[in-house]
Amino acid sequence: MRLLYGDLDLTDYPYLIEFGTDTDAPQNVYETLALLLQDGEVALSSRASNRTLQFNVLIEGADLAELADAEAALILQSERPMNTITIDPGDFGAVGVYETFRGQVTLARDDNGEMARLRRYTVTVQALPFVRSATETVTAALLASGSTTTTLDTMGAATGWTGLADGAAASVVNDTGPPTTNSVSSPAALAAGVHTLTLQKAFAATTTSTKYLTVDWASASSGGSGYFFNRQPILTATGDGVALPPVSTIPIPGTAGYTRSIFKVAASSLAVTRFDASFDIGVRVGGTGPTLKLLIDNVSISDVKPSLGTTRQQQLTVAVDGSARTAGSLLIESTGTVGLGDVLAYTFPSTPETTTYSPALRQFRTAGNTVNSDAGAVSGSNEVIGLGVTLTIPHGQLPPGNYLLMGRMKSTTTTVSADLFGPVETTISVTTAYQVYALGRLILPGRDTPIGSAATQSLTITCNESAVVYDEFWLFNLDIGRLVWVDCLTGTSAPFSEGAGQRRVAIEPASVSTPRPTLRTGHATDDSDLFTPRGTTPGSVRIRGWQTPQFTPPVANLFVVTTNVGDAAVSLRHFARWHTNAAS
Amino acid sequence: MELWFTSLDGTQRVPGYLIGPYGSWGDLQVTTRWGSGACGMYEASWSMPLPAGFAHPLLRRGTIVELMDGPYRVGSPLLLSEPGVGTGFDDPWTLTATGVGREVEGESAWYCDDGTGQTTTDLQVAVDSALANGLPWAGRDASVPSGAFGNTEYADDLRTIGALFTDYGNIVGKRWGVGGDNLVGFHSDPTSPTYHVTPGAVALGSADDDYATVVKVRYLDAATSTLKTAFAPASPSAVETRFGRREYPAPATKLGAINTSDAQNLADGILAKSKGRLAWTNSLSLTSNELLTAGGVPASLSKVVEDVGNGCMVRLHGLFDDLLEFTGNTYIDVVIGEAKWTDGASVIDLSPLGLAPRNLAAVVESITGIAAA
Numbered sequence: 001m002r003l004l005y006g007d008l009d010l011t012d013y014p015y016l017i018e019f020g021t022d023t024d025a026p027q028n029v030y031e032t033l034a035l036l037l038q039d040g041e042v043a044l045s046s047r048a049s050n051r052t053l054q055f056n057v058l059i060e061g062a063d064l065a066e067l068a069d070a071e072a073a074l075i076l077q078s079e080r081p082m083n084t085i086t087i088d089p090g091d092f093g094a095v096g097v098y099e100t101f102r103g104q105v106t107l108a109r110d111d112n113g114e115m116a117r118l119r120r121y122t123v124t125v126q127a128l129p130f131v132r133s134a135t136e137t138v139t140a141a142l143l144a145s146g147s148t149t150t151t152l153d154t155m156g157a158a159t160g161w162t163g164l165a166d167g168a169a170a171s172v173v174n175d176t177g178p179p180t181t182n183s184v185s186s187p188a189a190l191a192a193g194v195h196t197l198t199l200q201k202a203f204a205a206t207t208t209s210t211k212y213l214t215v216d217w218a219s220a221s222s223g224g225s226g227y228f229f230n231r232q233p234i235l236t237a238t239g240d241g242v243a244l245p246p247v248s249t250i251p252i253p254g255t256a257g258y259t260r261s262i263f264k265v266a267a268s269s270l271a272v273t274r275f276d277a278s279f280d281i282g283v284r285v286g287g288t289g290p291t292l293k294l295l296i297d298n299v300s301i302s303d304v305k306p307s308l309g310t311t312r313q314q315q316l317t318v319a320v321d322g323s324a325r326t327a328g329s330l331l332i333e334s335t336g337t338v339g340l341g342d343v344l345a346y347t348f349p350s351t352p353e354t355t356t357y358s359p360a361l362r363q364f365r366t367a368g369n370t371v372n373s374d375a376g377a378v379s380g381s382n383e384v385i386g387l388g389v390t391l392t393i394p395h396g397q398l399p400p401g402n403y404l405l406m407g408r409m410k411s412t413t414t415t416v417s418a419d420l421f422g423p424v425e426t427t428i429s430v431t432t433a434y435q436v437y438a439l440g441r442l443i444l445p446g447r448d449t450p451i452g453s454a455a456t457q458s459l460t461i462t463c464n465e466s467a468v469v470y471d472e473f474w475l476f477n478l479d480i481g482r483l484v485w486v487d488c489l490t491g492t493s494a495p496f497s498e499g500a501g502q503r504r505v506a507i508e509p510a511s512v513s514t515p516r517p518t519l520r521t522g523h524a525t526d527d528s529d530l531f532t533p534r535g536t537t538p539g540s541v542r543i544r545g546w547q548t549p550q551f552t553p554p555v556a557n558l559f560v561v562t563t564n565v566g567d568a569a570v571s572l573r574h575f576a577r578w579h580t581n582a583a584s
Numbered sequence: 585m586e587l588w589f590t591s592l593d594g595t596q597r598v599p600g601y602l603i604g605p606y607g608s609w610g611d612l613q614v615t616t617r618w619g620s621g622a623c624g625m626y627e628a629s630w631s632m633p634l635p636a637g638f639a640h641p642l643l644r645r646g647t648i649v650e651l652m653d654g655p656y657r658v659g660s661p662l663l664l665s666e667p668g669v670g671t672g673f674d675d676p677w678t679l680t681a682t683g684v685g686r687e688v689e690g691e692s693a694w695y696c697d698d699g700t701g702q703t704t705t706d707l708q709v710a711v712d713s714a715l716a717n718g719l720p721w722a723g724r725d726a727s728v729p730s731g732a733f734g735n736t737e738y739a740d741d742l743r744t745i746g747a748l749f750t751d752y753g754n755i756v757g758k759r760w761g762v763g764g765d766n767l768v769g770f771h772s773d774p775t776s777p778t779y780h781v782t783p784g785a786v787a788l789g790s791a792d793d794d795y796a797t798v799v800k801v802r803y804l805d806a807a808t809s810t811l812k813t814a815f816a817p818a819s820p821s822a823v824e825t826r827f828g829r830r831e832y833p834a835p836a837t838k839l840g841a842i843n844t845s846d847a848q849n850l851a852d853g854i855l856a857k858s859k860g861r862l863a864w865t866n867s868l869s870l871t872s873n874e875l876l877t878a879g880g881v882p883a884s885l886s887k888v889v890e891d892v893g894n895g896c897m898v899r900l901h902g903l904f905d906d907l908l909e910f911t912g913n914t915y916i917d918v919v920i921g922e923a924k925w926t927d928g929a930s931v932i933d934l935s936p937l938g939l940a941p942r943n944l945a946a947v948v949e950s951i952t953g954i955a956a957a
Contacts, residue, residue, distance in 0.1 A: 036785060
C-alpha cells in the first residue's frame with residue numbers, strides 16, 4: 001500500500017505507516033420516526049456525515065534535526081484546511097482519494113525512540129464521507145443526431161426469435177394485433193418473486209454510426225388473482241453478450257401501453273440481440289400468481305438521438321460510476337453559433353418508479369384543439385389552449401409527489417394578460433414570442449393507486465384568451481428531481497457578452513475546492529470564458545430557477561430542453577464515489 | 585427550497601448560492617398563517633455560516649427575500665430584518681424575514697393615507713397611496729372594494745392599513761392577506777378539506793379560553809346618530825345548547841358612524857371567524873405519511889405550508905366532533921391557523937385556528953393584539 005498525504009509519500013523514507021490504519025466509515029445520519037407502526041420505527045437517512053481517519057506515522061532519521069524537518073513537512077500537510085489522502089492499495093486495486101480537512105497530529109514521545117532516532121505520530125483527520133476515484137469520469141456526450149433509421153424487425157412473423165421464461169425455453173407467439181408483435185409468455189400461476197422473460201434474435205446489423213438500438217415493448221399479465229407488482233417491469237438489452245447501456249425510455253405516442261426503450265451499442269456491429277424483461281411479483285395467501293407476457297412491437301437501429309417532438313427536447317440516461325451518491329458537473333453545449341435559448345435541465349434518479357416518467361406532456365395529449373406544425377416549438381407543434389387541452393397520463397408514469405407545472409406559450413395576436421385554469425390557476429402575461437412560464441404546483445397523482453395500476457391521471461388546462469397557444473407543458477416532480485432554468489438568450493453566441501446568446505451552460509455542485517454551487521454560461525469550448533449570467537437591465541435575471549443536480553448510481557436520468565438549439569450535447573463530469581475502497 | 589435576495593429598489597436579484605464563500609444556509613424554518621390579521625407567508629428564519637467581518641449589501645434590513653422551489657415562488661415575498669451577525673463560521677449569522685403582508689400591521693407600520701397625508705377608510709385609496717410610497721406589494725386584486733366605509737371624521741386616532749383591512753374583513757366575513765402573486769386580497773375560510781389526517785395520528789384537546797357564543801357589537805348608527813347594539817346569532821346555537829352561553833363584547837365606535845347592516849355583518853363575521861366554539865389546546869405534528877391528499881396520496885410538506893397560507897382545512901379522521909350528538913361526525917374538520925416547517929424535515933407542525941395560547945409568546949401576542957393593531 002502507498003499512502004500520500006497531499007503530495008507527501010508517507011510510505012517512503014523517512015516515513016513509515018504503522019499497521020492499524022483506521023479508515024472509519026461514512027456516518028449515516030438517521031431520523032427515527034414511529035409514524036403509525038404498531039411496533040418499531042422507520043429509520044430514515046438521507047445523508048451521511050464525515051468519517052474520521054486515524055493512522056500512525058513513524059519518522060526515522062540520521063539525527064534529531066532530520067526528524068524535526070520530516071515532522072515539519074508532515075505538519076505542513078496536516079495544517080491545510082483542505083487536503084487529500086490518497087491510498088493506492090496495490091495488487092491491481094484502484095486508487096482511492098479521501099478529501100480531508102485540517103488534521104490533528106500527536107507525538108507519542110518515548111525516550112527510547114529519541115535515542116533510536118525514531119518518532120511515532122498519530123494523525124487524526126476528518127474527511128468527507130465517501131472516497132472518490134483518482135480521476136474524473138466524463139460520460140461521452142451522445143453523438144450528434146443523424147437521420148438514418150434502419151428497421152431490424154417489424155414483427156410480421158416469429159422467424160428467428162427464441163423465447164425464454166426464467167431461463168427455460170418458451171414458445172414465441174406472433175400476433176397481428178394491431179400492433180403486430182412477437183411475444184413470450186410465462187407458465188401460468190407464477191410464484192412470488194422475480195421472473196424474467198426473454199426474447200432473442202440474431203440480426204446482422206452494422207452499427208458504426210447507427211448506435212441507438214430502439215425497441216418498442218409492452219408487458220401484460222393475465223389470469224391469477226390476489227397478486228401484486230412490487231415494482232414496474234424493467235427491460236434490459238444485451239448485444240453479442242455485452243450489456244447495452246440504456247439511453248432513454250419514453251412512452252410512445254399513438255401506441256397506448258407501449259414503451260420505447262433506447263440502448264447504446266458501442267460495438268460496430270450487432271448480431272445476437274437479447275431483451276430481458278424483469279418482473280417482481282408478490283402473491284397473497286390464498287391467491288394465485290398470473291401469467292406474465294413480454295411483447296415486442298418493433299426493433300430498429302438509428303443515429304437519430306432520442307427526443308420528444310424535436311431534438312430541442314431530450315430525455316437521456318447517463319451512467320454514474322461508483323457505489324455512492326456523487327455531485328456531478330453537467331455541461332450542455334451546442335456547436336452552433338447562436339445561444340441555447342431557455343435551458344431547462346431536470347435531473348432525477350433512476351428507480352423502478354421513475355423508469356417511464358417523462359416530464360414533457362404533449363405526448364400525453366388526448367383532446368384539444370387543432371394541432372399545427374411549428375418550427376419554433378420544442379415539441380414541433382402548437383395548439384390553441386382555449387376551452388381546454390386534455391392530457392391523460394398513466395399513473396405508472398407519474399411517481400407520486402409535488403409537481404411544478406410549467407409551460408411554453410405565446411400569443412398569436414398581441415400581448416395579452418391570460419388566465420389559466422385547470423390543475424393550477426394563474427394569470428400570466430403572454431407576448432407574441434414564445435416564453436417559458438412556471439405556472440404552479442400540485443400534488444399528483446390525484447388518487448393513490450398500487451404499483452401496476454391501469455389508472456390514468458387526467459388534466460385539462462383552459463385559457464380565457466383564445467389567442468394563446470402552447471408549445472409544450474411540463475410536469476417536473478420536485479420531490480424526487482432537481483430543476484435548473486437559465487435563459488441563455490438567442491442571439492449570436494459571443495464570449496463574455498451579457499446581452500448576446502450563450503451556447504454553453506455548465507452547472508457545477510459545491511465541492512471541497514469550490515464550496516458553493518456554480519451556474520455559468522459561456523462560448524468557448526475550453527471553458528475559458530464561463531461566467532455567471534446576470535442580465536443587461538436592472539432586475540432582469542437570467543437564472544430563473546436553480547436547484548443543484550444530484551446523481552445517484554448506477555444510472556441518472558436527465559431531461560434537457562434547449563428552446564433555441566436542436567441536438568445540444570449533454571455530458572456529465574463526475575468523480576465516482578465509493579464507501580472505502582475504490583473499484584475504478 | 586432556495587433563498588433569493590432582491591434589493592428593495594429591485595435592481596439586483598441574487599440567488600442565495602452566490603452570497604458568501606459557501607453560498608449556503610441552514611435550518612430554514614418557514615411559518616405561514618391563516619387567522620386574524622395578515623394571512624399568508626408569516627415568517628422565515630435561517631442561519632448562514634459566514635466569515636468574521638463579512639458584509640454584503642443584500643444582507644441588511646429591507647432586502648426582499650423569496651423562498652423558491654426551482655423557478656416557483658412559495659407564498660408572498662418577505663422583508664428581511666437586520667441580521668444577527670455572527671463572529672465566524674462556528675457562530676453563524678441568524679436571519680429572520682417577515683411576510684410582506686405584515687408590513688401594514690402592528691406598531692410603526694403603514695397608516696391609512698389618502699395621498700395627501702389625511703386618513704382614509706377607502707381600502708383602495710389606502711393601498712394605492714402605500715404602493716406609491718414604496719410598499720413592496722405588486723398591487724391589489726379585484727376583491728379589494730372601492731369606497732369608504734366607516735367615518736374618519738369621528739375616528740380618534742391613526743389606524744394602520746392592516747387594522748382597516750381586518751375591520752372590513754370582519755364585516756364581510758373574510759380574511760385578508762398577500763398571496764403568492766404578491767397581491768393583497770380578501771378570501772373566505774375554506775369549507776371543504778384539502779388534506780386528510782389518518783386515524784390514530786393525532787389527538788386534540790379542547791379548552792374554554794375565550795369561549796363565547798354571542799357577539800355583541802356596539803356602534804354609532806349612521807341613520808339615527810345614536811349608539812346601538814347589534815348581536816349574533818339571532819337564536820341560541822347548538823354549541824350554546826351543549827356548553828352554555830357566554831357573551832363577547834366587540835366595540836365598533838372606532839369606525840365612526842356605520843349603517844345597521846354593516847354592524848350586523850360585523851357581529852356575524854366575528855362570530856364566524858373566531859367565536860362560537862371551544863378552543864384547541866395543542867397543535868399537530870404530522871409526517872407526509874399521516875397527512876394525505878383527498879385522493880390518499882401523501883402530501884408534500886412544502887405544498888402544505890403554502891396551502892395553509894392560502895386557507896386550508898384538514899379533516900382529522902377518528903376524532904369525535906364535540907357536537908357528536910348533534911352531527912354524528914366521526915371526524916373533525918379544522919381550518920389550520922399556522923403551519924411551521926423546517927425545509928427538508930419530514931415533520932410539519934400545524935396549529936388549528938382557535939388554538940388557545942399556552943406558551944408565553946402566544947399569550948403576549950393574544951394580550952397585546954400585535955396582529956390586529
